[in-house]
Amino acid sequence: MAEADGSSRAFLGLSDVSISEDIPVEGDISMPPTSSSQDDGFSTLDEPVKDTVLRDLKAVGNKFVHVLYPKKSKALLRDWDLWGPLLLCVTLALLLQGGSVDSKDDGGPQFAEVFVIIWFGSLIITLNSKLLGGTISFFQSLCVLGYCIMPLTVAMVVCRIVLLGGSGTVSFVVRLVVVCASFGWSTFASTAFLADSQPQNRKALVVYPVFLFYFVIGWMILTFAPAQ
Amino acid sequence: MSDGAKNTNTEPWGGFDDPPVQGSGSAVIDMENMDDTSGSSFEDMGEMHQRMTEEEEEGPGGAPGEEPGDDGEFLGMKGIKGQLGRQVADEVWQAGKREASKAFNLYANIDILRPYFDVEPVQVRSRLIESMIPVRTIAFPQKVAGELYGPMMLVFTLVAILLHGMKTSQTIIREGTLMGTAIGTCFGYWLGVSSFIYFLAYLVNSQITMLQTLSLLGYGLFGHCVVLFITYNIHFHFLFYGLWLLVGGLSTLRMVAVLLSRTVGQTPRLVICGTLAALHMLFLLYLHFTYHKMVEGILDTLEGVNALPIQRVARDVPVLAPAAISVTLNTTLQTLGALLQSH
Numbered sequence: 001m002a003e004a005d006g007s008s009r010a011f012l013g014l015s016d017v018s019i020s021e022d023i024p025v026e027g028d029i030s031m032p033p034t035s036s037s038q039d040d041g042f043s044t045l046d047e048p049v050k051d052t053v054l055r056d057l058k059a060v061g062n063k064f065v066h067v068l069y070p071k072k073s074k075a076l077l078r079d080w081d082l083w084g085p086l087l088l089c090v091t092l093a094l095l096l097q098g099g100s101v102d103s104k105d106d107g108g109p110q111f112a113e114v115f116v117i118i119w120f121g122s123l124i125i126t127l128n129s130k131l132l133g134g135t136i137s138f139f140q141s142l143c144v145l146g147y148c149i150m151p152l153t154v155a156m157v158v159c160r161i162v163l164l165g166g167s168g169t170v171s172f173v174v175r176l177v178v179v180c181a182s183f184g185w186s187t188f189a190s191t192a193f194l195a196d197s198q199p200q201n202r203k204a205l206v207v208y209p210v211f212l213f214y215f216v217i218g219w220m221i222l223t224f225a226p227a228q
Numbered sequence: 229m230s231d232g233a234k235n236t237n238t239e240p241w242g243g244f245d246d247p248p249v250q251g252s253g254s255a256v257i258d259m260e261n262m263d264d265t266s267g268s269s270f271e272d273m274g275e276m277h278q279r280m281t282e283e284e285e286e287g288p289g290g291a292p293g294e295e296p297g298d299d300g301e302f303l304g305m306k307g308i309k310g311q312l313g314r315q316v317a318d319e320v321w322q323a324g325k326r327e328a329s330k331a332f333n334l335y336a337n338i339d340i341l342r343p344y345f346d347v348e349p350v351q352v353r354s355r356l357i358e359s360m361i362p363v364r365t366i367a368f369p370q371k372v373a374g375e376l377y378g379p380m381m382l383v384f385t386l387v388a389i390l391l392h393g394m395k396t397s398q399t400i401i402r403e404g405t406l407m408g409t410a411i412g413t414c415f416g417y418w419l420g421v422s423s424f425i426y427f428l429a430y431l432v433n434s435q436i437t438m439l440q441t442l443s444l445l446g447y448g449l450f451g452h453c454v455v456l457f458i459t460y461n462i463h464f465h466f467l468f469y470g471l472w473l474l475v476g477g478l479s480t481l482r483m484v485a486v487l488l489s490r491t492v493g494q495t496p497r498l499v500i501c502g503t504l505a506a507l508h509m510l511f512l513l514y515l516h517f518t519y520h521k522m523v524e525g526i527l528d529t530l531e532g533v534n535a536l537p538i539q540r541v542a543r544d545v546p547v548l549a550p551a552a553i554s555v556t557l558n559t560t561l562q563t564l565g566a567l568l569q570s571h
Contacts, residue, residue: 113406113407113408116407117407124384127338128345128377128380130338131338131341131342131345131377132345132377133342133346201348201349202348202349204349205347205348205349205352205377208381209381209384212381212384212385212388215388216387216388216391219388219391219392
């Protein structure tokens with residue numbers, strides 16, 4: 001009847017409030033809550049916080065290892081997370097802060113600038129790779145690009161240490177070598193993951209923005225000079 | 229129970245043309261126990277549903293044709309505010325969900341841009357080279373590639389080169405940041421001048437689309453990138469002017485030739501091509517002189533804070549020229565540097 005249709009339609013919206021509409025969902029939502037003893041394997045809400053944190057840290061650490069030895073593996077793509085990129089981005093931005101030649105004016109990038117560059121750049125690269133017909137998803141791409149900033153962060157730490165010993169020509173050369181090496185490593189690592197998702201002959205089109213992105217970050221690291 | 233009203237409404241939730249007041253005994257389900265105090269909360273919908281189901285189960289004696297969730301008939305006297313409020317809440321929720329899905333699907337609408345990124349690396353390379361070669365014939369409309377990948381990458385490359393130039397010259401930007409300025413300048417030029425040229429093309433009746441102007445101007449930035457890259461590293465005053473004329477001129481000629489081939493009439497051609505040429509060449513001049521001081525030593529970057537700001541050391545011209553000329557050049561540059569510092 002029309003009323004029945006109307007009412008069922010009204011409540012249809014209730015039943016799929018958090019489910020996409022094209023998957024027909026049926027069931028009785030008035031089921032009394034059962035004890036969670038039967039689904040311990042899937043329910044992570046009841047475990048101690050320490051377990052959750054340790055598990056996440058292990059996942060992040062695992063991905064760092066994958067970046068250090070880039071080989072074509074699906075682990076980084078499959079279990080993407082954005083903790084690692086956030087951590088690296090914040091570390092890099094903090095380390096890059098406060099660099100200025102003239103202490104009155106701010107010649108170094110601000111925290112917000114680095115943050116925005118990294119995330120905005122990752123976004124652009126992801127959009128670009130999707131528009132070029134990539135099969136990788138949005139967050140997976142962000143995850144890969146973020147994790148591959150790790151060599152550059154390491155280079156930043158090294159540069160800061162080198163700068164502690166003075167900032168002459170030798171230090172510049174050392175820093176240049178370190179930054180170039182880590183920039184190459186970052187680009188290579190990220191293409192090892194990203195390029196697989198592209199059609200064969202278009203890899204260069206995806207690699208170039210990645211190259212530019214890490215080049216800009218590497219340039220910021222190289223030209224960093226601490227305030228007196 | 230008899231439904232006094234005909235259900236003529238079209239909305240899924242029952243519409244407003246249902247009779248709002250029912251007799252208290254007309255509803256089989258007794259709604260007096262319903263909590264009416266919460267007027268419009270989404271959580272109550274779930275509660276209501278649950279209650280409906282329970283009452284459905286426990287009320288087998290109800291009229292068979294009576295749906296407990298019947299919207300139109302369900303506005304019992306007691307629950308008018310609550311029920312109506314809940315239905316409105318439900319409708320608002322549905323509408324909100326629809327809007328959110330539409331907005332989220334905007335993400336999928338990058339597919340609108342997908343055809344413009346459908347290029348091969350070979351094509352990009354050949355277009356880059358073609359952007360420096362003016363076409364010979366303007367008798368018939370020249371083909372303009374309508375793609376956005378090349379122009380976008382060139383804009384970002386220009387941003388990176390500008391950053392490089394700004395850093396080595398220690399441009400101090402007071403308001404905003406270096407990155408922000410570079411990105412704003414480059415994208416502003418690309419998008420703004422393209423739109424302006426498209427507008428002029430519309431005025432003078434030129435046969436060119438917005439996509440084509442974006443593409444044309446984007447590829448024209450290739451010349452800018454090359455010139456700036458060279459001159460940010462080699463501080464040779466006359467080299468810059470020479471490259472400005474040569475490379476800038478070539479890319480301008482190419483764009484102008486394409487526009488000429490698509491415009492009819494002397495005055496329209498003059499207007500649009502003159503504007504484009506002027507903007508293009510002046511932009512290169514602007515980029516060079518604003519973000520880069522002529523006499524800058526890379527020693528500043530090498531020595532960091534040890535070099536006092538006043539003490540700018542002219543960079544020696546690399547051995548491109550015979551020694552005498554480079555010595556002359558260095559002294560010239562030093563005097564020019566002194567002149568500049570006094571300003």
